Amino acid sequence: MSPDANQSTKLRFGTAGIPSFLKNVATSQAIETVARLGLDCFEIELVKSNWLNGETAQEINQTAKRWGIKLSLHASYFINLNSPEEGKRLASIERLLSAVRWAEKCGAESVVFHCGYYGQRSPQESFHQVKTTLKEIASILKIENSPVILRPETMGRRSQFGTLEEILFLCREIEGLQPCLDFSHIHAREGKVNSYAEFQRLLLKVEKKLGKAALKQLHLHLAGVLYNQQGEIRHINLEESDFRFDEWIQALKDMNVEGTVICESPDQSRDALLLKKLYLGQLRSEEKNFFESQFKPE
Template sequence: MLIFGTAGVPLTAKDEFKAIDVLKSLNLGAMELEFVKGVYMKEDYARKLKEYGNGIVFSAHAPHYINLNANEEEKVENSIKRIIKTAKVLHNCGRNLVFHPGYYLKNNKEDTFNKIKSNTQRILEKINNLKLNVLLRPETTGRTSQFGDIDETIALCSELEILPCIDFSHIYARSKGKINDYNSFCKILQKLEDNLGKEAIKDMHIHLSGIEYGKGGERRHLPLDESNFNYRDVLKALKDFDASGTVICESPLLEYDAVKLLKTYLEL
């Protein structure tokens, strides 16, 4: 069973509490707290949100100002602090913590992988020491300058025994439109299962939206129907694999496209 929701507060809501009312009225069951510009929420607020949500699945997206492969140690430390700050808030209302691991800069892929793996391990140890009940999920990224193609993401998760956030729109944009059909999406899901086990299919966290790409991959998110991204085949592949978890809509049309995804999924 997949639960559908929005990346942030729906367009027709003024705050997170009103967001819950909107989501429930639309039969949506999830909301990702978007801390992409900074962690603005207090822990007490998050606790109240969970209580009011009464069944809404909350996740969080860590700030975009993160690079676990930065050359300057200060930037790495600040990146780790931002993820831990996100984890402290999320601990009070949800479980899945999504983050973009970093950029290659001028380093080769192997060195980048090893450094990001080492720094992600440091984060996992801090989360464990603080007894925070969150699951760290590195996201598949949309730009070729970013660490996080599907193979790197799976390898990182395999070595650290964690699970990913699979952003199919990013994968499509990063491939410059080549990965965009049912068989391609099935191959990704099979690769997930083969490398990370059945749990990776039964406990998924997914991002979907329309998307525009250029030479370097992702440019910007678009409404579903203003993009050539084949979200219907993604949903069909997920249904045929009997995938469970959360699908977060990152379209600019948020709840409208989240409902479109839900309806499409139910009609398959």
């Protein structure tokens, strides 16, 4: 029985890849550890290379089922659906399709991916190009009867395609697409969206553009983040960052958001557990005071 079977949590919390405190373990072992820690989901990271084979995919699939862990998969970082070079655009299509096919073998429900860069193109031209390419990909997956949901991610650097609006419009215009909302990226991109009211407003916007159902199957990324004028620099742990994650959790609760939270902090399992405890109201009062004194000076 899954350790989570008795909990009626609407939001699942888990890690982006193998928790950093684990050294030299197979992904299936990491999935078991994540379950034993009390977490609920796991994102397979195919970001730098594809290390999966038929055997590891089957092992991952079986372990996740045994432990009640919900899987998603993050596709290659080397995808640019807006590349002006046709060869690179075609290779990007191939990488994304390959990620989706491996996700299905692993039993992962969603594939998260980065759309690419604006390069020399305007945001409007880029949107048109990304949309056209994603439509091609979606139509291939439809023919294959793929059960996997494609999730373009909101991006943290201003050179990257993927503002909230761009991602929501893509999801509205292409059947089968749902967003991956990375709140750290959204925050880092402009240095805004870091309060209860802003989180709530953003979620209302998602509801307005994609319908109520979208809030019942959201895929969220969160980490602490360092940023400057150009946006994201790198991920840090939540407690070292300025991100108001307690207000974020409260907004998700109040808006009855359901789905998956994947933590991408350097110490991802610790931060995922911190978020889950906050969500369930299980943070001990001394811990809570500590976090509040750290993050809410005013």
